[in-house]
Amino acid sequence: MKFNTKTIHAGVHPDPSTGAIMTPIFQTSTYVQHAPGDHQGYEYARTQNPTRQVLEANIAALEEGKHGIAFGSGLAALDAVMKLLNAGDEVIATNDLYGGSYRLMTSIYGKLGISCKFVDLTDPANLKNHLTDKTKLVWLETPTNPLLRILDIEKLCAIAHEAGALVCVDNTFASPYLQRPLTLGADLVLHSATKYLGGHSDVVLGLVITASEALGQRLYYIQNAAGAVPGPQDCFLVIRGIKTLHVRMERACQNAAKIVRFLQKHPKVDRIIYPGLPSHPNHEVAQKQMRDFGAMVSFDLKGEDPAAGLTVLQETHLFSLAESLGGVESLISLPAAMTHASIPREDRLASGLTDTLIRMSVGIEDVEDLIADLNQALEKV
Numbered sequence: 295m296k297f298n299t300k301t302i303h304a305g306v307h308p309d310p311s312t313g314a315i316m317t318p319i320f321q322t323s324t325y326v327q328h329a330p331g332d333h334q335g336y337e338y339a340r341t342q343n344p345t346r347q348v349l350e351a352n353i354a355a356l357e358e359g360k361h362g363i364a365f366g367s368g369l370a371a372l373d374a375v376m377k378l379l380n381a382g383d384e385v386i387a388t389n390d391l392y393g394g395s396y397r398l399m400t401s402i403y404g405k406l407g408i409s410c411k412f413v414d415l416t417d418p419a420n421l422k423n424h425l426t427d428k429t430k431l432v433w434l435e436t437p438t439n440p441l442l443r444i445l446d447i448e449k450l451c452a453i454a455h456e457a458g459a460l461v462c463v464d465n466t467f468a469s470p471y472l473q474r475p476l477t478l479g480a481d482l483v484l485h486s487a488t489k490y491l492g493g494h495s496d497v498v499l500g501l502v503i504t505a506s507e508a509l510g511q512r513l514y515y516i517q518n519a520a521g522a523v524p525g526p527q528d529c530f531l532v533i534r535g536i537k538t539l540h541v542r543m544e545r546a547c548q549n550a551a552k553i554v555r556f557l558q559k560h561p562k563v564d565r566i567i568y569p570g571l572p573s574h575p576n577h578e579v580a581q582k583q584m585r586d587f588g589a590m591v592s593f594d595l596k597g598e599d600p601a602a603g604l605t606v607l608q609e610t611h612l613f614s615l616a617e618s619l620g621g622v623e624s625l626i627s628l629p630a631a632m633t634h635a636s637i638p639r640e641d642r643l644a645s646g647l648t649d650t651l652i653r654m655s656v657g658i659e660d661v662e663d664l665i666a667d668l669n670q671a672l673e674k675v
């Protein structure tokens with residue numbers, strides 16, 4: 295089966311009791327047994343739920359893995375991956391990563407004896423320099439947020455594996471439509487399905503995917519033992535969202551490219567960050583490992599007045615001012631004042647995250663309307 299067919303059919307079967315074509319929401323906590331231990335494969339819903347299993351089989355197929363394991367949120371999924379480690383182990387993570395991932399690794403796992411180093415991995419040599427024999431996990435996120443840096447998954451996996459470390463790639467920003475890290479050597483893939491997989495800004499859910507039988511079994515064990523499972527209704531919403539992943543991603547990427555061309559010609563726009571531009575420092579890596587360049591675009595206005603950025607945010611009407619990304623509707627945000635406000639200003643500036651940097655999650659509306667909306671907002675600056 296090819297990718298677009300898999301989004302709709304992989305792991306999905308008509309319900310055997312009714313023929314319902316859509317996966318039923320099995321809203322049950324327990325299952326009746328004929329005799330103790332004599333049941334139909336389902337005992338208790340933390341351990342097994344048929345709606346969840348369909349989602350898990352579907353995402354495993356999309357990422358070209360063997361096992362998909364679902365959790366109550368993207369961070370619960372990361373928490374499960376961290377539970378594969380032991381006290382004394384070290385993690386090397388890319389330094390430009392999701393704030394919630396940073397918080398979980400440092401403030402929760404730091405105190406449990408797992409130390410995390412945050413390193414600029416756009417240069418793979420940096421990984422080599424920081425690996426020790428205690429490094430058990432390398433954490434990649436690509437593209438990153440909001441600077442859209444691209445990491446070379448294949449090269450970094452080769453270096454990590456030589457040192458005996460596992461590699462997990464947070465594939466939230468790309469989705470399996472744009473890149474499939476397991477085929478580039480990663481051991482684990484993580485998704486905040488809250489974003490592109492769900493696709494409609496109506497659910498919070500996380501997924502981990504692996505092609506390894508041993509890692510899959512350990513993660514199912516953690517899923518059941520720690521119990522951070524998603525509810526069946528949320529699994530249903532993500533199954534439904536994934537059915538249109540390919541058409542949504544294709545349109546969102548096209549819209550983003552057209553918006554970039556509009557911004558390039560606008561006299562008030564300064565730097566544009568988009569991996570599809572040849573001027574992007576990691577453009578070649580993006581071209582090599584991604585099918586298209588994604589639907590996230592960041593840009594700076596000329597001048598250093600943070601109020602100018604706020605004007606654009608407040609004057610756009612189709613672009614909603616909100617955190618998050620990956621829904622059908624376009625969103626706009628000011629990372630320095632919103633998602634990244636907790637990072638000290640000097641650190642933010644040093645990494646290229648200016649006070650005026652505007653980030654957009656481009657949706658699937660008519661692009662002419664989106665451009666007109668941006669244009670009238672920029673006129674008010």
Ligand SMILES: *Cc1c(COP(=O)(O)O)cnc(C)c1O
Nearest residue numbers: 367368369392464466486488499
């Ligand atoms: C949102 C997000 C997460 C966290 O996922 P939740 O579903 O909000 O817990 C992790 N990584 C990335 C890149 C994200 O954007």
